[in-house]
Amino acid sequence: MDKTMLAKAIYDTARLTGQFKLRSGQVSEQYFDKYLFESDPVLLKSIAEHLAKLIPPETEILAGLEMGGMPVATALSLETGIPVVFVRKKAKEYGTCKLAEGQSIEGKKVCIVEDVVTTGGQILLSAKDLVQYGADVQYVVSVIEREAIGRENLEQAGLHYLSLFQMDELLSASSA
Template sequence: MLRDVYLRAGVLDTGSYLTTVNELCDQLPALRPELLWYVTSHLRTRVDLTGVDKVLVEEEKGAPIGTAFSLMTGLPLAMARHYPYDFPSPRIGFSSEYDRSTLNVNGIEQGDRVCVIDDTLSTGGTVAALIGAVRELGAEVTQVAVVVEKADNGGRELLERELGVPVHSLLSIKVAPDTVHVVEGIA
């Protein structure tokens, strides 16, 4: 099911990277509940949540997946949001393949053990910024779980080798100007 979503995905040239437009990440077409359940249940089998206190997602594309994951696992959901609040919460800058912005990391406290969930791992910029914010708060990211990893964009290397956080993904893809190639992963 997930493979089919990416094989049917549209491809957009951002000027720096080729990115996909699809049902899971962009709700084009609308996200089917069975796809969300499929993705979430498979992500759950990939991660060891022993000792994990919270799930952290970025609100734009990770929110549907993180919400379903929180409901499935019973773990509290923390969210990194684009708009600021009038109370203290770390504001982090990040750069990804399609955005340069800031996020407020809400719901993480000192001593928490966190699993970061995201839709796509490409350059690793967004997730690396989240890991930095979690560490700044005196908490720990134990692992990262992503639905799709763009092979050859350096995200896994950044997170695992440079930041020491293991990454779990369901599907690895390569994006060409007119198509998406599935490299490996679930059916």
């Protein structure tokens, strides 16, 4: 599916109408449920095909952030053949005590994968954690760039940010 068709499919699949209480406490008549496109194998495969073109060629490990980045990173790993790790918000306090489950990230060029970026706050925390565990983190890719402040925050921290779609592209595709 081409990129315009994919944008429309994501919008049509993930946009819900009704009454929804948002994290801020406000009530909205629209809600964008990213898990609906992440759980659709046809959409997820197409997302991975398009997103794979944005992965820097020097990437050795894809890092899917808990929780939404994990299915996207897995699909990207299958598409590109690049190994994936699953990054917790906090390292386990038992067993292996790992932050990133999967292969070793020490000394590796790691590209963080996220589904939707709004402010980039969790990405910044996870990037810092990954670096403390020895990863070389310079890039972040996401399916959707929701707010410009996310890009600003990531770039201000020295990370290169690439997104498949900006939210306005999804909104435009919805009327196509």
